[in-house]
Amino acid sequence: MIEPPAVLATLAGSHVLAVPRGTDLAGLARAWFPAARWAREPVSAAQAAASRPMTGARFRGIAVxxxxxxxxxxxxxxxxxxGPYPLDAAGARALALPAQDCDLYGLPAAPVPGTTLAPGLVTGWATAVARRTGGGILPATRERAVVPDPAAAVDLTLWSPTPLRAEDALPLVRPALSGSRLSPVETAPxxxxxxxxxxxxxxxxxxxxxxxxxxxxxxxxxxxTDWRAHGPWAYQVTWQPPDPHELDLPHPSQLxxxxxxxVAPSIARVVATLWRTAGGTVVDAGGFVVPHEEVDARARVR
Structure with a gap:
């Protein structure tokens, strides 16, 4: 296991993205960058051990x-x-990252010549990944870790091939938002x-x-994703809190x-109900696909 000082020395000058151990980072990268690919595949611990330099008199003088x-x-x-560079929970805690076994990845901290990506897009993606996975980011300056709150992203959008009429959607949505007064704001003819x-x-x-x-x-x-698994109709389910400014605060009030x-379980119930009726694919506010099992799990939280 690489100790924190060694990890930081290896990734000196880079932003560091920490995600839970075994996270499919390539899949999360393709959510924002469809052409993302492994230019060099990571090597497992077993593969690295098998490739260690040979020792003994027979192999003396052979440089591997x-x-x-x-x-x-x-x-x-x-x-x-x-990356990934493995780090255990104790090492992550020492770096003020979420205390879990994690994988570290180095990201460029300076402009990259020849790229067509907009400035800030890569760090924006890394922040979205950290929020999505419950990870964190160490900036290149190493001043302090940035740990986005995964619970802060409650908005969901169902992309469906099936449009629903307002009068058909209303009885579907109302039970999921029980205890509230549901009224149409604007409708189609x-x-x-x-x-x-x-x-x-x-x-x-x-x-x-x-x-x-x-x-x-x-x-x-x-x-x-398969084009048959989604459509052009966006069912956006969003939350506006009593004080909208708190959405942008890293540490909002307890209220x-x-x-x-x-409200988060209610949002998930609405999306789950609409999906069972209209079909489609659910995407969160970070631009990542949310599996139906996760939507159902969110809906069950009380």
Whole structure:
């Protein structure tokens, strides 16, 4: 196991993304960068051990370079992410990262010549990955770790091939948002499918809005999935807390957190119900596909 000082020395000058051990980083990369690929596959511990230099009199004088276990994940043929470098929970805790066995990856901290990626896109992706997986980021300056709150991302969007009429969606959504007053904000002409917006207002927890609209701009991640598994109709289920400014705070108030805990299962129930009726693929606010099992698990939380 690599100790923290050795890891940081290896990744000196790079931002460091920490994700739970065994996370499929290539899959998460393709959600934002469809052309992402392993330019060099990571080597397992067993493969690295088998490739150690040969010893003994028979092999004296034969130079065998040790195998670098880290892989190189190319995002666009110019920007590269290196890793994984394993770190145990104690080492992660010492770096103020979530205390779990994790994999570390180095990301460029300076502009990369020849890249077509917009400035900040890679660090934005790394932040979204850290939030999605419950990981963290060490900036190149090593001032302090950035640990996004995974629970902060509650909004979900169902991308479906099937449009629903407002009058058909209303009885589906109402039970999932029980205890609230559900009223149409704007609707399509009577009998027309799609194009509606419904709002559920909670006295202390803010507003949950369900919007359905056809869109020509889909998340990048849908380009990596079967076209038959999604469609152009976006059912966006979003939450506006009593104080919207708290959405951008790294440490919101306890009242905000309690309200979020109450509405998050309702949002998942709405999406699960709509998916069972209209089909499609669920994408979270970070641009990653959310499996149906996870949506159901979120809906069961009380």
């Amino acid at each position: 370079a040790p195998v670098d276990p880290a892989g190189v994940l190319s995002l666009d043929d110019a920007v590269e992410v290196t 009577p009998g027309a499918p799609g194009g509606f917006s419904l709002a559920a207002t909670y006295e202390y927890d803010g507003v949950v809005t369900v919007r359905c609209a056809r869109s020509n701009e889909m998340p990048v991640v849908l380009s990596t 905000h957190v309690i309200a979020r805990q109450r």
